[in-house]
Every structure is written in C-alpha cells, then in structure tokens.
Amino acid sequence: MIYQRVALIGLGLIASSMFWGIKRQGLAGEVRGFARSEATRETARRIGLCDVVCDSAIEAVTDADLVVLAVPVGAMGAVAAEIAPHLKPGATVTDVGSVKQDVIDTVGPHLPEGVDFVAGHPLAGTEHSGPESGFAELFDNRWCLLVPVEGAAPKAVADLRALWEGLGSNVEEMEAEHHDLVLAVTSHTPHLIAYTMVGVADDLRRVTDSEVIKYSAAGFRDFTRIAASDPTMWRDVFMTNKEATLEILGRFTEELFALQRAIRTGDGDHLHDYFTRTRAIRRGIIEAGQDTDAPDFGRGASR
C-alpha cells in the first residue's frame, strides 16, 4: 500500500480507471471520490466506483495523503482554490491533465506550504468518457509523465511514481514546457486535425452522412475515433496549450501545402519520397511496443 487515503476529484475515464487499477493492486487503503455532477456521483455509487463518494471536494480531500485532480484543465484552478485550505499537511497533490505548464501556473499558487505538488499526465485514453468508461487495464504499458514542481519532496515524487507503476505505467519525468511541445506533436495537433477532417466530412452535402459512415473503413474511421473524444477536455487543451499547438499547426499547414502543390503539379516523386519516409516512423512505434503489427487493425472480427 502506497497511500492510506487517496482522493479523486472528478470521476471520468481517467479517475475511474485509476480507482479500478488501485483496487486491482491494493495500492491505497481508501479511495474517496467526488464529482461536481450529482448524476455522476449517483452513477459512481451504483457501480461501486470509489470506497466513498463524497458530496463535496472538501470532504473528499480531508485527511487524504494523495489528491488527484482529474477534471478538465480549465477547471483545475478553481478546484485547487476550493480544496487548498483543507489539504492535510504533508499531502501530495497531482493532476492528470493533458497540458502541464498551464496547470502548474493555475494550481500551484493556491497550494499551501507543506503540500507537495507533482503534476502528472498519463498518456492513455479512449474516445469514451464518464464514470462508467474506466477499466483497470487502461494504463498498462502506457507512459505516465511526471512534472515535479520546484520544491516537491523527492519522497512525494517517488511515491507517485510507485503509484503509476503499480497502475501498470512506465513513468518518466519531464519539464513542463517540453511536455507541452511533445504532446502538441503527438496528441494535441493530431486531435485537432482529426476533428477538422470529420467536420469537413459532415459538412459535405454531396456526400451523404450515410455514405461517409458506410465507407469509413479506409482511413477516415481512425479519425472519427480520435474526434469522438470528450469535447470539454479538448477545448481546454487547446485553450491552455495554445502556443505549442499553434506552432505545430503552422508547420503542419506548411507541409500540407507543399504536398498539395505536388498533387496539383503532378510531382509524383515528391509524394513517393514523402510517403516512404513516414513508413519508418510506424515501424519505430511497433518496435517500441506502443502498438501491434497485427494486420487486421481496427476490424471488429479481431476484437
């Protein structure tokens, strides 16, 4: 057991998966949970999510050794302000937001002396959200990035690392700014692009909805999966990782225009060279164990 008492603030996909994972491995004595919505709290009680579902964030964090902020990035600051006076001395506060610098800037100033703040980001998710979407295996063999805030006690970082490892993750520490740039490349910009492509398809009147859906197997389907993620979470990501996302978007449109020109001018060699280069990255991902080489990806039969 790493913590006597853990408080999960917000009970969506990540927090609910953390709860089931903590129970799987016996990583904490008691897990208390709070969600702003009464409906979510009722659902949590019904499905046995959390040992105690509290009716206020303050009740949840009282006496907690670890407080996990698992709300959209844009809501972190307000939650921190509310709970700060009620945090146990020596407690650790962490979060699971997709953006780190903004969370550190908005949460950090609220936290009292004697509380360690170690920001975190588990790189795991599905397109589902809400208290019923969690499952204990979500973090298995996924990365969790920790961003210890200046002054955080080494033991607080070590315990949180042990928790995430107990949840199945591989853990690395990273600077906030670097985190936000890496994620802009590997997650935030791809999500925005997927949202855009799905929106374009939806807009086209000559290609009926049903056709787009029927014939989605080759490529588009993967975009729709990405673009089905939680709207509030993603709005907040783009509002708070603005600079890095805009930088990567700028590079993306620059490259896209070059390929578009190659199509228009019939420069097949340019396209072929480009497409050959991108294949190597895919091989790297398979070798790194972050996906499988199974040939029938995305097909119902193999699930």
Added chain:
Amino acid sequence: MIYQRVALIGLGLIASSMFWGIKRQGLAGEVRGFARSEATRETARRIGLCDVVCDSAIEAVTDADLVVLAVPVGAMGAVAAEIAPHLKPGATVTDVGSVKQDVIDTVGPHLPEGVDFVAGHPLAGTEHSGPESGFAELFDNRWCLLVPVEGAAPKAVADLRALWEGLGSNVEEMEAEHHDLVLAVTSHTPHLIAYTMVGVADDLRRVTDSEVIKYSAAGFRDFTRIAASDPTMWRDVFMTNKEATLEILGRFTEELFALQRAIRTGDGDHLHDYFTRTRAIRRGIIEAGQDTDAPDFGRGASR
C-alpha cells in the same frame, strides 16, 4: 464455383487476400497469378500463393474468365494494353484500384469488344503490403464498390458481385465520379493528412524521434498506422484523383484555419461546439457495424 479460371495481375495485399478468400470458399477452379517482380513471384511460389504463378501477364490471362488488375492505379493502363490482345472472348476484366474514373479512362480503351469491364474497389486494407500480407478475412464485412462500365453485360456484373460477396464483402454499385469524391473524403484526404502530420513530427528537431515514438499512444499512433501504407499505391491515388482530393483539401484547410483562429482568439465555445458535433459521426460508424465500441482500441493487450 463462379469462375473456371481467375487471373490475378499483381500479387500484393489485395490480390493475395483475394486468393486466400477464393480458396476459403471455393469460388474459382484455378487461380493464376503474375507479378512484375521476380522476387514477388518466387515468394508467391514459396508460400503457395496462387495455383499457378506465371512468368508473364499474358500467360496468366490466357483462358481466364476473370482478370483482376491488382496493380497500382498508375500502372493499370500499361498492363491493360499488354494483356488486351490475349483476353478470352466473354471474359470479364475488373480492377481493385482506389480511384475509378482514371482507371476506366486508361484501361477501358484497350479492351476489345466482347470483353466486359466492371471496375471495382474493395474498401479494405491494412498498412502492410506485398504477397505475404494477404489473409482470407480481409474483406469480411467490408464494402466493395463496383462501377460497371457502360455496356458491361448484366451477367458479368452479377458474377463479380457474387465473387465479392463470396469473399465476405457487402457490394454496392456506384458511378465513377461519385466514387472518387466519396473516397476523397473517407480515405484519400485522411491519408494525405496523416502522412503530413507524421512528416511534421519527423522534422521536428526539438522533439526527438524516440519521444515521438514513445509517446505516440494518444492520437498520433493512429496517424502513423495510416501513414505506413504503400507509397506507390498512394502516390498514384493522388496523381489520379487530383481534382476531388484538392477540393476536399481546400475545404479542410478552410475549416482548420477557422479552428486555428478560435484557438488564437481563445474562442472556447466555437471549439466545444465543433468537437461535440464530430462525436455524432463516430456513433454512426459504430452503429453501422464498421467498427466496434471496445474501449481499449489500439491496445496490444486486446488483440
């Protein structure tokens, strides 16, 4: 048995999957295959791909009741010109290219009277290519679009439909121009975008290769899968479906710029509305049976 003798010209992912599917269901008496590359023909002989592997396309198509052109779209015309004088009267010629108007324009004029041309496009694939990448189940519950060329005998269309249904596909007929637009939306443009995003990631010097690969789970990984597809095939797709792809790309960049502006100006409502709308399309795809609702998509553990 639908055909006495089938000739597969080109022995990549699609043709090799067709062979294994034909054998699974006993859909043809004999399947002959030809590939331009000697190495591919040797591999095919070694793994038992095709009843007879021929050393020329002409040998393969002689006496064939069905000839399947399974080469990149840009190579179709030359193959058609070579085999045309050797086609059996009453034979059917089809193809499996991702673009239909261009194939009809380049293949059609070569074919003699008395041969039926029914263009085709199975909407199935993986990011793998080559003679060893095929498997009998590739077409199960996928769509196959047929574009009968003017004058094609109804029986030729019906037999080809029966073949694809025997391979597990759902078959629909469609006009060539409409096909090319629908595919530009659901496949061609998404592929170009995925190639671009992967290329951008590869270019970024501040985000090392290994980080992009390590932290690919959230979004980017799906892009790399798409962007690992066969470069020659995709070059030809963009060279031959230029107009529709450029049209959809134009709409895509227009939408992307609107979202980019919303990020820059901090217009969270615009983003939230947009992201909410795209979620519905995903639900439609799951309801249409073209993907599953499994929460752990893309994760090795569930394969």
